[in-house]
Amino acid sequence: MRILFIHADYIEYEAKQKAMQSAEDIDKKKERYDEALVAFISVEEGDTAIVDKSVNEIKDVSKKVNVDRIVLYPYAHLSSNLAPPSEALDVLRKLESVLSKEYEVHRAPFGWYKSFVISCKGHPLSELSKEIRGEGEKPKEEESDALKAEKKKVTYWYVMTPDGTLHDVNDFNYTDYPALKKFVEYEISGTRAVREIPPHVELMQKLEIADYEPGSDSGNMRYYPKGKMMKALIEEYVEKKVLEYGAMQVETPIMYNYEHPSLKSYLNRFPARQYIVLSGRDKYFLRFAACFGQFLMMHDATISYRHLPIRIYELAKYAFRREQKGELVGLRRLRAFTMPDMHTLAMDMEQAKAEFKKQYEMAMEVLRDFGLELGDYEVAIRFTRDFYENNKDFIVSLVKLVNRPVLVQMWDERFFYFVLKFEFNFVDSMNKAAALSTVQIDVENAERYGITYYDENGEKRFPYILHCSPSGAVERVIYAMLEKAHMNAQRGVKPAFPLWLAPTQVRIIPVKDEFLGCAVQEMEQFQKEGVRVDVDDRDLSVSRKIRDAEKEWIPYIVVIGEKEKKSGKLTVRIRGNGVKVMDREELLAVIKEHLSGKPSRPLPLPPLVSMRPKFRG
């Protein structure tokens, strides 16, 4: 059976004349139905056996478009393998009677030439065709171009273990890797989550990190002082990392001309997801990654094989993707986001692979410094069959580096621009996955952009290009940290940020006003050492101030009163780890150990808590 569904504002039809002897007798020739799901149906040989299945298909579609009125419209033109009219009418009547139990069902007369007018709603689900077959029946082979293109997309899913074995995703034993299981489900079938606000959204607001900005387009956030500081630190950290790795930092424009030939052919590969900027009569699109500017720069550069590999880096601030409304969530998916983007030109596949592996290791280090360890994220490695056949050991070596099973996706033929890609994916408390770090080996864009280098013989050649974001979007890193903290809290572990990212690292609480002076003196000692420290000078009880500090996830809370003034020691409440009496130097040593090698920034808010506005509630 073949069905063409149209979700219609209305359909009108009129039976004109009988098309066959066995046409139904009818009393009313003209009908009109509003707000209906119209099913144009060709009944094929043997369909009597699959009436139930067809009913379910129709119900399924009705549910998706949320209609309770169904019009069954006999339509022979969808198939060249029609059932005899008597059988067809019988099947249609059965459909009608079964569906009538739950829906308002109308059936257009069978065996008539009819005129009709239909108004299709035009949303993505409003036009849909289905072919329904019984078990064991095979579709007729028709090798259209579209089908061939579809075939290229044939993808194979596996789980690869560190010993290099490819396991069927359905047979793999996930007992020790529940998050991998969730990730695999998310990738292959999508997940169904219960209805609730994502935990990180509540946290980003409560902690005054980021918030929605109704005055802008959706997916463009505001960042409060604490959030801005965290973002800046993350950016500085990644930047330091890639510069140490050997990248050259550049800056390129955020908007590009629609008509530029290289850009045009790149854009045409993808559905329109750009922000458009009109400047006078010219049309520009906002970049969705830093590729464009860097590729155009490399196009104009003169490069020798002796220079390779060369790496250029830019913090794409912002990258813009006009994602669909329904896809935007908190900090997980945005329309404007900050993405560290590094491109490496490699002479040949060997060099590309060597770089790929180093960047993979760098990405692991980067995530670790954000407090995301192996096991907090799931690895996906994707490649073409060709690449796999020629580089099995290389791929296995990547899996060995993380020493845990990873999701593998393999395509028969290349239909993206890359032959190899990995991502580190964070799986959140709602079982949604989001890609963080990624590296890809691009075999297509050097040619598209005319990026070349001169080889030993002075011949122009196209390099391979690696795309690398060691951390993924900065906002998404914060999302992952917040979600991890939330999952910790659910397990009874106090949620916290890595010390180097905590907006306040040490809070000093004077027991009463007369110790405020001591508290401020103590604060200055910590300030001198570059620690983000503040004093809660508000007229509140000690326990109240402790409570507020805990709610801010402050790692070290120092209470100062009579005792401390006399002894010169500090009473320190260590987050999640009780209260300890220690020397200032001792505490400083612990803090400095955590901070070594990380960028630092001053306190994002006034040092006296009483001087701070509330940005939210």
Next chain:
RNA sequence: GCCACCGUAGCUCAGUCGGUGGAGCGCCACCUUGGUAAGGUGGAGGUCGCGGGUUCGAUUCCCGCCGGUGGCUCCA
């Protein structure tokens, strides 16, 4: 983009079967000077998301829009 639900004080929410509203937190003032997760009293604060419609009268009912969330689709 589609479907569904939601939008009341800065925040979290209650309420009005159509007659312009309330609590807790926060804020302000006063009292309290405190020892590791909420000290007390009082006060100010609202175009009930925005725009139309119905009505003598709309925060409440209807339509449209904006924003948020979930699902679908999507995710270079």
